[in-house]
Amino acid sequence: KQEVTQIPAALSVPEGENLVLNCSFTDSAIYNLQWFRQDPGKGLTSLLLIQSSQREQTSGRLNASLDKSSGRSTLYIAASQPGDSATYLCAVTNNNDMRFGAGTRLTVKP
């Protein structure tokens, strides 16, 4: 059974800092890995999707990496802004089953 862990559970940083969120998974036979953003009381919005054959994906200030062999992914956020404050969830797909981590709650202070 795939297990997905996200560390830390919460993170608070001052505006402008670069930061890294971590995701680890136990079964490396994944189809893809996604990072989502969730604002309080809202649904999930996809940020980046990395296929199993890829090593990283970039979108603006966001960069996600994937190391299947070690069961790890990182989400790098450059020059953080208060608007980046949200919960970030990692999700791993095996076959038809997508498993989520519990998320990292990020607060960026002005």
Added chain:
Amino acid sequence: NAGVTQTPKFQVLKTGQSMTLQCAQDMNHNSMYWYRQDPGMGLRLIYYSASEGTTDKGEVPNGYNVSRLNKREFSLRLESAAPSQTSVYFCATQRTRAETQYFGPGTRLLVL
């Protein structure tokens, strides 16, 4: 183009009552999913439907039933609600497994 819509937004039930959560999509996606989200536990898959006319159990199906009414609609039914089913329920759709899932805004359910 509304994307994925869910009704109701919020519901309070008494233990033993039944209800149906509705999900509809206008994205013409084949696959639809129901998840529940509990504090500190991320999202867990309840049921999914890979295509119209098919449904399969996910990680936590007990106490729930689903119906894929047509390509657009996928409903989740609680026949006899329990306090353990207090949660936020999300519906999602997906065109292919290689692409992302699109989520609805969620239904907050409180079972007393």
